[in-house]
C-alpha cells in the first residue's frame with residue numbers, strides 16, 4: 024500500500040522539506056511522491072537512513088539530517104518558553120485563563136533558506152484559502168486544476184495530494200500540523216498582561232441604579248440630550264447598550280440599561296463593566312426598597328457610589344430626608360464627614376446635570392482608571408440580538424485595546440470576523456477604542472450579555488477556543504454549587520472564609536429588624552455573620568443573583584421565593600432557607616457556624632397553583648378554581664398559601680378536584696378546584712405552593 028510523504032517523514036521525525044530533499048537525492052521518481060510512496064521507495068529510504076525495525080516494530084533512525092534536528096530542537100524550546108509564559112499568565116488572569124492565543128507565536132508561512140515556502144495546514148483547506156496561502160489568485164488555481172482534469176470551485180475542499188502537487192509547482196511544500204488538544208489551565212489563555220508603560224487613562228463607565236420611577240431613564244436621557252455636540256443630533260437616538268459623552272474635554276460612558284438587576288446579572292457571568300454606580304433617589308419619595316437593594320448590589324461589587332438626589336424641582340422634594348434615610352444604611356455624605364458624594368439634580372428640568380458629571384469625573388480621577396489602548400481588543404457584550412437581515416448583532420463595550428473591522432473575534436460560544444462597527448452615534452466606523460460602545464456585526468451566532476469579546480489572530484484558534492468554551496460551560500453548570508449551611512463548616516475551613524454572607528427577606532420591616540438583630544448576635548470569634556442585604560417582601564431572582572456573586576445564602580422568614588427565583592437558585596446552587604419561626608433560623612445558623620448542623624428533614628418542592636376564582640359553598644367553606652402554573656399538586660401534599668410572596672398559611676388541602684371528580688394529582692397546565700383544611704381566607708391571585716417533606720435518616724459515623 025502506498026504511503027503519503029508527510030506520513031513517512033513523520034515516522035523518521037523529519038520535516039517534509041528535509042524528507043523531500045532526500046527523496047530527490049535518492050532519485051525516486053519526482054512525481055511518485057505526490058501520489059504516495061511505493062513500498063520499494065520506502066525500503067530504499069530506510070536503507071539510506073540506516074533504519075531498521077526494532078523488536079517492538081518502532082523505527083530506529085541512525086542517521087539524520089543536521090538541519091532538521093536543529094529545527095526540531097529550536098521548536099521544542101519555543102514551546103517550552105510558551106508554556107512558561109502561559110503558566111505565569113495563568114496566575115494573573117480571571118475567568119478565561121485557560122486559553123492563550125498562540126496565534127501570534129505560529130507563523131503560517133515560513134520561507135526557508137533555499138527559497139522554499141512551507142505552508143502549514145491544520146487540516147482540510149478550501150481552494151480559495153489555499154490560493155491565498157500560495158499568494159496566487161483563486162481563478163489562476165481553478166484554471167490550473169481544470170487543466171489537470173479537476174473541476175473545483177473556490178469553496179471546494181482541496182484533496183491533500185492535489186494540494187501537495189500544486190504546492191510543489193510554486194516551490195512550496197505542505198506541513199500538516201496535528202491540532203493540539205486544548206487542556207484546561209494549560210495551553211491557551213486569552214488575557215495578555217500589560218506593561219506599565221503601555222497603560223493610559225481611560226474614560227469611566229457608569230451604571231445608573233435606583234427604585235422604580237425615581238428617574239433612572241429620565242436622567243440617562245437628559246444627560247445624553249444635554250451633551251450632544253453640534254452635528255450629532257441626528258444620531259443620538261441610536262441605542263446600543265451604552266453611550267459616551269464629553270464633558271470638559273473628558274469622556275464618560277453610560278451603560279444604557281439602568282438597574283441593579285442587569286448590573287448583577289453581568290457580574291454573575293463574570294463581567295464587571297461598571298466603574299462607578301449612580302444611585303438615583305427621588306427627593307419626594309426618599310429611600311425605598313429597591314434603593315436599598317441597589318445599594319447592596321453596588322456595595323457587594325465594591326463599586327464607588329454617587330447619590331443623585333433627583334426631582335428637586337418638585338415642591339415636596341426633601342433632599343435632607345434622603346441623606347438621613349441613607350445614613351441608616353451606612354451611607355454618610357461628604358459634608359457630614361463621610362465619603363459619599365450627594366448631588367441634587369432634576370432630570371426633568373435639567374438642573375445641575377453638569378454638577379453630577381463633574382462629580383463623576385472627580386471620582387474617576389481618584390480611581391485612576393487605566394488600560395492599554397494598543398493591544399488586541401477585549402470587550403464585554405452588553406446586549407445582543409439576531410437581526411433577520413444582517414444576522415447576529417452584539418452591543419459591546421471595549422475595555423482594552425482597539426477593535427478594528429476585519430478582526431477575528433470570539434465571544435462565549437460565538438466567533439466570527441468584524442464585518443462592521445457602528446458607534447453610539449449611529450455612524451459606521453473602522454475602529455473603536457477604550458471604554459467606547461459599539462455595535463459589532465460579524466458573529467456567526469448570538470453571544471450572550473456578559474460574554475467577553477476577544478480578538479484572536481487566527482481563525483482556526485478562534486474556532487477551537489469557542490469549542491473549549493462550550494465544553495467549559497457544560498462542565499461549570501454541572502459542577503456549580505454555592506455555599507450552603509450544611510456544608511458551611513467544611514467550606515469555611517477549606518476556603519478560609521471568615522464571613523457568612525446572608526441575604527435576608529422577611530414579611531415586614533419589623534421582622535427584618537428583629538431577625539437582623541438576632542443574626543448579628545450569632546457571630547463567633549472565627550466567623551462573622553455579614554448581612555449584605557435585608558429587606559421585606561418575596562425572595563426575588565435579583566436576590567439569587569446577588570447571593571450567587573457574593574457567595575451568600577438566602578434566609579426567608581415568613582416569605583417564599585418567586586417561581587423564577589426558585590428555579591434560578593436551583594440552577595445556580597444557591598441555598599434558600601425559609602422558616603416561619605425565628606428561633607429555627609437562628610439555631611440553624613448557630614449550629615452551622617460550629618459545624619453541628621445535620622439535616623433532619625428535607626423539603627421537596629412539588630409545584631405552584633394560581634388561584635383564579637374563589638367560590639363560597641354553603642356548609643363547606645371556600646373553594647378555589649385554580650390553574651397549575653408549575654410542577655404538580657397532590658391531594659395529600661403539604662401546602663402553603665402565598666400572597667405577594669408572603670406566607671399567609673401553612674397546612675394541607677381539604678379537597679382537590681379535576682372537573683367534578685376527586686383527583687389524586689393535577690399537573691402543570693391543568694385546571695383544578697381546591698379547598699384548604701381549616702382555612703378560609705383564600706383570595707384571587709393567591710399562590711398555593713405544594714411540597715413534600717422527606718425525613719433524612721441519620722447514620723452513625
Ligand SMILES: Nc1nc2c(ncn2[C@@H]2O[C@H](COP(=O)(O)OP(=O)(O)OP(=O)(O)O)[C@@H](O)[C@H]2O)c(=O)[nH]1
Pocket residue numbers: 233234235236237238239240241242281333334335336337368369370371372
Ligand atoms: N418632577 C420631576 N419628575 C421627574 C424627574 N425625573 C423623572 N421624573 C418623572 O418620574 C417618572 C419616572 O421616571 P423614569 O425616568 O421613567 O424612572 P425610572 O427610574 O427609569 O423608572 P423605571 O424604569 O420604571 O424603573 C416619569 O414620569 C418622569 O417624568 C424630575 O427630575 N422631576
